[in-house]
Amino acid sequence: FxxxxxxxxxxxxxxxxAKVDATNNFPK
Incomplete structure (x- = not known):
């Protein structure tokens, strides 16, 4: 498991x- x-x-x-790092925009 x-x-x-x-x-x-x-x-x-x-x-x-990686996508968050690239856009520097973390969804809240």
Missing amino acids: KESVSQFAQDKIAPHA
């Missing part, structure tokens, strides 16, 4: 964080 969560985080959160 932990590996699954880690994979999900890499697939969903990492790209989102």
Whole structure:
């Protein structure tokens, strides 16, 4: 289960964080 969560985080959160960094606009 932990590996699954880690994979999900890499697939969903990492790209989102990169987009936020690029735009410097974090959705509230």
